[in-house]
Amino acid sequence: MITVEELKKIRENTLKKMDLKLHKLQEEILDKEGALNKKLILICGGPGCHSSNVEEMKARFEKRILEKGLIHVEVSIAGCFGLCESGPNIEVYPEGIFYSRVKMDDIDEIVDKHLCENVVVERLLNEGAIESGKIKHVSQVNFYNKQKKIALRNCGIIDYNDIKEYIALDGYQALAKAITEMTQEEVINMVKDSNLRGRGGAGFPTGRKWETAFKYDADQKYVICNADEGDPGAFMDRSILEGDPHSVLEGMALCGYAIGAEQGYIYIRAEYPVAVERLKIAIKQAKEMGLLGRNILGTDFSFDIELRLGAGAFVCGEGTALMESIEGRRGMPRPKVERTAHKGLWGKPTIINNVETFANVPPILLKGADWFRSIGTEDSSGTKVFALGGKVKNTGLVEVPMGTTLREIIFDIGGGIEKDRKFKAVQTGGPSGGCIPEEYLDTPVDFGSLSKIGSIMGSGGMIVLDESDCMVDIARFFLDFTVDESCGKCVPCREGTKRMLEILERITAGEGRAEDLDRLESLAEIITSGSLCGLGQTAANPVISTLKYFRDEYEAHIYDKRCPAGACQALLEFYITDKCIGCTKCARSCPVSAIRGKVKERHVIDTEKCIKCGACMEVCPVGAVIKR
């Protein structure tokens, strides 16, 4: 077991070895001459890049470096860099050169040119890292320069499997400070003053929650980290757990100290095997060092953390269903007759916070509530991590101060819409959220503002939709997800969402009826006001918001049997215009022989036979095939 002094020593010693990594925090390209001898290749090990065999890439780098006889080059894999769109991503320090879409065969070239000859391989530079011939430091790339990292502070810098690197960047200092210098009330008050709100979606003030559990007298209390991230396309929590697992462990231990709990659980989905593995390593290291377990840092405070794996039910992200699951029962929400902070897991006072919430706690304890409140808005302080996806150029993981507008996130950080199509809407909050149209793009992103315009902050999913997306179909997509994931306990959610989905399927299939819109609205009201848990109460949001902002699209489907976005297959017709040159390619590619025509004459599609697969459109060399 180590003491506070020893913790400080580990920090200083490790920091010396990490000097190159700290260049990531600088903003200027260093003098190439001076930086020639010692280099660091940092490979992104985030969820997206990791799937491109980054371990093998690292081995290839090391092999070539050895062949070239370079001695002062370190190769390291770190957590998510965020810009998943252009992965696999690699950064070279101290210069801060940002390479993207690096393939295995590009590695020798980087070593030969960049490391040996000190010539940047321009063709591999990230598009944003070069502007009118001038190479930018990675932190100056547009994707990064509006971001502010608190929860993701160590992601993409430290080696996630090395507790010492976490300690070097102030890790476990907050815990040491809290348990040796602060009372439980002081910790709670600091979190309360920081105005930190739950990052899982609902935004309940974290400090107030902790205080409720602290004040309730019980022989046993529990801390649970909700890592059952389930929104389609969301991977914020996964990236934090994979890139910086200790920040979550430290946050949980701080909560344990504040409320008087000795046991914590991380409820994590089994579909995150990498995160589970890294958490296991992190917990083991922390226990070995005495930063978890009995008498932490020689004090009276003891706190242990165990993992509990979920089997993949979305509803288990709901707090009470999560507790049922930990207790060994089927994951179904239970009614909150009593508060979870009073009677939660096994009937004991329990705090459930999200991964990102816990990751925010250590910096608050170290830098103070005023610092945290100075970031973000009055309603919502700090930052929020978003998984930016959909039809946006730079898909990936971003962390921005609360109050950043949707426009800044989508257009400045996200680089605008793919293929320069027209923006239509942004969907926030996953299946529980809503679609926000263009007129609200300047809305600042915080808890209050998003709910005012019919959506929610949610856990951080942000899906950008363009003119080719049909809003009825988007609502159908989310409802399909909810119907699949409803636990089946309460009637409005189990039966209501299914009927809602059936109506939406009917409308997108061109069989919508005049009464369907009223039906959707009345169902939405019942499901929202009558369901047992948060899943059901928010399930209708995608329908409510699209009905509010894009009612004309619903009406076009129902009354004109037309899909304005050209997305609903059943309502489309493929047609060959007079641009046709009679090359016969379309007729040959048609799987059902629905296209007739002679060579060098305009071809015609038999709409009765056509199965709308779009193969003709793809092969036409002159763009004569259109959807209408």
Next chain:
Amino acid sequence: MVRITINGVEYQVEDDITILEACNRLDIPIPTLCHDERLNPYGACRLCLVELKGKNKLEASCTTKVRDGMEVETHSDKVVRTRREILDLLFSNHPEDCLTCEKSGDCKLQDYCYEYGVEKGSYLGEKRDYSIDDSNHFYTYDPNKCILCGKCVRVCDQLQGTSAIGFENRGFKTKVSTPFDMGLAKSTCVSCGNCVAACPVGALLPKRKIRYRAWEVKKVKTTCSYCGVGCQMYLLVKGNQVVGVEPAEGKPNNGLLCVKGRFGYSFINHTDRLKTPLIKRNGKFEEASWEEVYDLIVSKIKESKAKYGPNSLAGLTSARCTNEENYLFQKMFRALIGTNNVDHCARL
């Protein structure tokens, strides 16, 4: 005590009770399908939703505790509309066969649909189509009629302690099932029928030898004669025949029965049943009166005791007698006859 206003009238009720409990005590009717006061609060059917002043969302009265100053509307337009819609949703996924359903007349879904004016399910979408499980000797399970209130599952788990059934699948595909869907006969079910008694609709039904309608039978409350526990139950009598048994609320059994009391009633009308005592005369059993029989027993006991002493006699009593009867029996043997040779079938 707290003061709450229900439908504009102020009441004083105990604190730490739910709105539903308060309304039940005040005779304000609130419909419920999943509530059972013997079980933990569940909040699934959402029929008991009420409107609370200052809250947009409706709250389930079965899981919300009363608070001082609370203003509750149990039958506002919004509440009634929501209840009607919930019943519509349930009935849309339910066979419309009330005419032939055994449960008709005793079905809570039917009663509430009548009360709230739901004539038929208005959502003409997918309906469940599962096969009926009739592998159990005494009752059948029809998942298509099940409203998933979970009472059967919870009774089996929380009261019976058998946990033979549970839920499988999710959402619209949720179904009450046995492990691996192997059927009731291959499960750990002990056929107590307490799930059947709890089912508010016709999903779980006893197998009937004689068909009857709920309104055709007279319910006769009695004590189960199988053992000494003293379970309270109703005999369902149609004409002069016992056609079924239902558990009754009573201190010893809390509304529960075991397989014998619940389903073992056919002996009552059986032709082989002994209705008078028999005495063997000249190698043949002949009907006799109780007076004759008792005289014979007493004389034989006296004779044996005089001839061979009290220890020549032994008494064996039955678990079908009550505790009091068993007590008197051993008292008679020990004090009157003077032997400790007395035992009980439950020990064998």
